Amino acid sequence: MTTRWSRLMAVLVAVGMLSGVIAVGALAQSESKTSLIGKLEGPEVVTDAGKIPKAFKEAPQLAELVKAGKLPPVAERIGQDPLVIKPLHSIGKYGGTWRSGFTGPADFWNGFRCCSGPDHLMFWDYTGDKAMPNIAKGLEMQDGGRAWLVHLRRGMKWSDGKPFTADDFVFWFEDIYRNKDLVPTPSAQLAINGKQGSIEKVDTHTVRFKFPEPYFMLPDVLAGATDLAGQGFAYRGMGGFAPAHYLKQFHPKYVGQAELDKKVKDAKFDSWVRMFLAKNDWALNPDLPVVSPWKTATPINTPTWTLERNPYSVFVDTAGNQLPYIDKVVLTLAENLEVLNLRAIAGEYDYQQRHIDLGKLPVLIENQQKGGYKVHLDPGDYGGDMIIKFNLSYDADPEIAKWFNTADFRRALSLGIDRDQINETFWLGTGTPGSVVPADTNKYNPGPQYRKMWSTLDLKKANEILDKIGLAKKDAQGYRLRADGKGRLRIEIMTLGGQFVQYTQISEMIREQWKKIGIDLQVQEVERSLALKRTAANEQQLGAWNNDGSEHLFTFPLHVFPFELAAVATSGPLYVKWFHSAGAQGKEPEPRMKELMEKWKKAFGVPEKERIQLGKDIWKIAAEEVYIIGVVGVGPAANGVRIVKTNMGNIPARQYNSPDGKTPAISRPATFYYK
Amino acid sequence: MLAYIGRRALLALFTVWAISVLSFAIIQLPPGDYVTSYIAQMASSGSVVTEEEAQNLRIQYGLGQPIYVQYLKWMNLIVRGNFGMSMEWRRPVAEVIGERLWLTVVVSVAALILTWVLALPIGIYSAVRQYSPGDYAATFVGFIGLAVPNFLLALVLLYLGFVLFNAHIGGLFSPELQDAPWSTARVVDLLKHLPVPALILGLAGTAQQVRIMRANLLDELRKPYVVTARSKGLSELRVLLKYPVRLALNPFASTIGYTLPYIVSGSIIVSLVLGLPTVGPLLLKALIAQDMFLAGTIVLLLGLMTVIGTLISDIVLVWIDPRIRLEET
C-alpha cells in the first residue's frame, strides 16, 4: 500500500518537476533567444552642416607618408564635404588587421558586403528603412520627379588622388552603359515604365538623372544593391559612375582599336570587352581607382584577398578622424565550408558572418570562450528563409498545371506543412514560421494577420479542401489520385544542395508531412546550373529557395513574382517575358498575378505614401493567393550568424540583415576598430 | 633495351594524347557550359545575368563553337606552352595551378614515404610469421587505412587537432606564411602541417603495399638459396635481410607507378576536407563550374604524372629484371 502511494507520489513529483522544467525552459528560451539577438542599432550618417568637423586626423602610417612628401595632407585628400559617420559607441583607434574567410573567386559579394563602403550614391540607414545621402552629398528632386540632381562632394578624390567629378558619371553613361559591347542589355533600374533615362553633367560637382516620366523611387534604387549602386556591379559595366581617367586607356573610343588589340593580346585576354570589364572589377584589379574605404591590394583570384586602406577615403568620424580605423582586411581562402566554419569556431577570424552555418550554432556557442568571440544572431526581415514556389506556367502535364493554378490547391498544401517541426529542427527554433510576407516591422507589411494566413498546420482543413476541389479519390497507400484517371497525383520539388539552408532535407520532411494530406512529393536535388536550365525551360514544378531581398520588394522583386528568367526557383518563366515586353511576348498570367505585377510597376512612379500602400497590396495578394508557400522566415539562416571577436569595438548588437543593405555594410565596418 | 624504352615512351605519348581527348570530353559531358554555371552562381547570390550578356560571354570565351574546335584550340595552346585562361579565376591556367601542383606532389610523396615506412615492416612480419596472431594483427593495422572512409577521418582529425592541440585548421601553411616567399621558416611550417594529410593518405595505400611485400617475400623465402643460406649457418635475421628482402623490394619499387595515381586520386577528397592548397579542390571546383581549360589541364597533368610514373616503373623493372625484357619480345 505504502509502496504504491510512494510510487504515485514519486510520479507526481517527477511530472511536476518535468513540467516545471519545460515551463522554465520555454520562458528561458524566449529570454535567451534574445540574448543572442540584440537590439537593432547602428552608426548614423551626419547630415547637419553644423556638426561636420573642420580639422582632420589620419592613420599614423599615412601621416608618415605625408611627412615624407608622398601624400598630400589629409584635409586636401578628403575635400570640403566629408561623409561624416557618427560611430555607434565611441570614437575608435587606428590599427589592426581584420581576418576573415572567403570561398573563392566567385565569392566577391563577401568583399562588397564588408569593405566597399558602401560606395552607393545614397544608402540605407541602420534600420534599413530610410535612404540617406552617402557618396552623394544630397539628392534634389526636380520637375515632379522627372529629374534628380545629385550633388557631389567638393574636393572628393578617387583612391589615386584624381578628382571625383561629374565627368565620371558622364563617362560611365556615354562610354560604358551605352556601349552595346560592354552592356548589351540596358538596366531596368535606369528606366521608368520601360523607358530609359539618361545622365548629364550640370557642373563639376552636380549630375542630373533625367527620366521621361516621374521616377519617385530613384533614391531607394540608388540606395539599394542595384545597377546604379557604385562599383559593385562594375564588372558587368554597371554602377552609375566609373573612373574615367583610368579606364579611358582601355576603351577603343579613346585609344584606337589597333593599339587596344595589341594591349589585349599582351595581357592575354580574349577580347577588349573582357579586358575592360576585368579592369573595371573592384575585386579583381588592384589598380582600379575606387572610392570605398578599403581597396583591393591582392585580388580575389589569389589564395588571399587583401584590402588596404584607401588614403583618399572621404569617410570620417565625428571627431574628424579619417576612416577606416582598421588598416587591412585579409580574407583567406577556405574552399570547403566545414573548414571555414571550423576556423571561425577556432577563433581564426575576427568578424565573420558570411558562410557561417546556423546548424553549428551549439558548437559556436560552446567555443566562445576559447575562441575569444561572441555569437550574434541577425534575423533577416524577409518572410521566407525557405519558400516553395509553384511554377504557374508549367505546361508539360496539364493535370498538374491545372492544380498549380488552383488557388485552393496551393492553400491546402500550405496548410499541410508543420512549420514548427521544421523551425525546431533546422532553425534550432530561431526562425518564425509563417507566410512569405516580410517582418512586422517592415513598412510594406500588410498587417500581422497575414503572417498566419494559410500558413498554420491544419490537416483537417487541408484534407477537406483537397477533397472538395476534386482530389477525393485515394489509392491503397492513401495518396490522392489524379482527376484525369492517370493514377497517383505525384508532384516534384527541385532543390539545391550545399546552401545555407538545408532545402533538400527540409523538403524531405515536408514530403513526410504531405503524406498525411495524401500528396506524393518527389524531392530532387540538382546542381545549380541544371536548376537554372530546367527553370528557364519551364520544366520545374515546385522549386525550393529563399526570398531574401524581398523585404525591399521594389529593388529585389525576384522572389515576389516571376521577374527573371535566370532563377533557381521560379513562379512562371513564361510570364517573365510577358512582364518585360509589356504583353508583347510570353504568356499572360492569371488576373491576380497580373494585378500584382501592375501594382509593382506603378510603384516606381508614385510618391512614397502611395508606394507603401502598393507594397502592402502586393503582399496581400501574395499571402492570399499563395503563389509561393512561406515555410520559415525572419530567421538568421542566411548570413545571420555573426562571430565577432570580443576585442572589436563599435559592433552593433543586432544589424539589419539584408542583401539590399549589403550587410554588414549597413553597420559601416569603416567604424569598427580594435580596442 | 633502348628499343624497349623508345617503344614504351611512344606508347606513353599516345596514352597522354588519349587522356587529353578523354578529359576534354568528360568535362564537356555535363549539360551546359561555363556560362550556364556562371549564370547559376550569379542567380543564386541574387545577381543578374541577362540573356544578351550570356551570349556575349559565350562568344568572348569561344564557347559557342563546336567541341572539336575548342579542343584543337586548346591543343594549339598547349603545344606552345600556354594552357589557356581559366574563366573562373580569370588568370592563365598555369598561374592558377602554379604552386599547387608541386604541393600536390609533396603531399603525395610524403604519403608514399609513410606508406612504405608502414608497409615494409608489416609485410615482412606478415610473410615471416604467416598465420600467426601477430600476422593477423599487423595485417589488420595495414588494412585499416583502406577501410576507414578517409573524408570522415580527415574531418575528425581536423576537429581533434583543434580541440586537443589548438592546431591551426587545415591548410599546409600558417596564415602568415601562406603567401610569403620561400624560406627555411616556410619549409619548416610545411613540414609541421604535413603529418595529418600524409597519415590519412598513406594509410590508404598501405594495404596494397603490404600485400605486395608479403607476396614477393614469400616467393623469395621458398627459393632454394634461402635454404642454402640457412644451412650455411647465417642468423635468421641476416638470412632474411641480406637477400630475400632486397630482392622482394625490387618489384616493390617498381609499383610507384601504380601507387602514385591512387594516392593522388585519393588526395583530391582529403585535400578538400582539410582545405589543402593542392590541385584537388581546384579540380573539383573547376569541374563543377565547367571551367574547361583549368579542369582539362589538371586532369591532363595528373594523367601525365601517372603515365610517367608507370613508364619509370616499367623501365626500372626491366632494368632490374631481364626476364621481363625477354617476355616482351
Add this chain to the structure above:
Amino acid sequence: MATTPDAVLEPAGAPPVPDARSVTDARIFVASQWQLMWWRFRRHKVAVASAVVVLGFYLVVVGADFLAYADPDASEAQRSLMPPQRVYLLDGWRFAPYVHGVKGVRDPNTFKRVYRPDPSQKVPLRFFAQGFEYRFLGLIPATRHLIGVDGGDAEKRIFLLGTDVQGRDLWSRLMYGTRISLTIGLIGVSLSLVLGVVLGGLSGFYGGVIDTLIQRTIEILRSIPTIPLWMGLAAAMPRDWTILQVYFAITLIISLLGWTDLARVVRGRFLAMREEDFVVSARLVGCTRTRTIFVHMVPSFMSHIIAATTLALPAMIISETALSFLGLGLRPPAISWGVLLQQAQNVQTVAISPWLMLPAVPVIVAVMAFNFLGDGLRDAADPYGR
C-alpha cells in the same frame, strides 16, 4: 579507385594442408579442385571468420525491414539528435531488456537539444513485436520486427543508436543503408566481372591487335584520375531519373573502372594457359574454340576470378561512400552508407552528435571482412600450388 598490379592478384602462398594429409593420403589425390580449395581455405582462420561476417551482412540485406524497428523516414523535431539509449538487460533478476522513456528540450543557452532519461518510465523491449508495415522480399506484407514495443510505435520509444537531425532512428536507417550499399557492391562487381572476363579473355586468347587495343584502353582508363571521370559521368546523367535508376547508373559508373583489374588477371591467366598441355591437347582432339574456353580453360582459373572479385567489392563500397561525399552518388531520400556518412560529414556531428558517425563501423567491418575473405580465397585458389 584502386589500381592493383599483378603481383597483388597472384596467390601469395597458400596455407599447407597438413590436416588433409593426416586423414588419408589417398583422399588428396581423388579430391576435386573445390574440395582442395575448401581445405586450404579452412586453415585460414581469419578468412573463415570473415566469411561468417560477410554472410551476416547479407542476412541483414535480406532482412533489413525485419531488423529495423522504425520507419527510416519518420521524422520528428522533438526527437532530433538523440544520443543512443542505454539498454538495461536485466529487470530485477529476469532477462527482460528495457529502456527508459526520454524527454527532450532545447537548452536555451547552449542551443543543444538535451535529453534526460526518465527512470520512472520503463519501456520493455519485445522481440518479434508488431511495428510498421513492410513487404518481406518485396512480396509478403508483414508487420513483425525483431525488436519492438507494446503499442507498435517503436519509433517513438526506442533509439538504440540515437537519431539524426530530423529525428529519424539511426539503427533502422543503418539497416536499410546496409541493404543498398551491399547490393550496389554486388551488382557493380558482377558488371565488372562480366566486362573483365569478356574483355580480358578476348585479349588473352586472341592476342595480337585486339590485345594491344584492349591493353591500351585499360592503361588509359587507369591513368585518368577517377574523380573527374565520375563527375563527368554522374553529371551527364539525366536529372529526372528516379532514385532506382540513379542507383543503377552509379553502379555502372563504378564498375566501369573496376573491370580493368579483373581483365588483367583473366588475360594473364589466358596467356599462361594457352601453352598448357591440356589446352593444346583439347584443341588437337578437335574441341571448338568455345568449348576449349568454357569447358577447359575457364574452370581452371575460376578460383582466381572469385578471389579477384571478392577483392573488388570493398573498393565498390568505398567508392560509393566517396561518390556520396562528392554529392555525385546516391542522395537523400535514398539511404546508403554513403548517404549516412555524408550526412555526418560536418563539424557539429563530430563535436556534438558523434553517434551519427557510427555508420563508418559497418563500412570498416565490411571492407576488412571482404579483404580477408578475398585474401583467403586467393591463397586457397591455387590448390596445386606450392
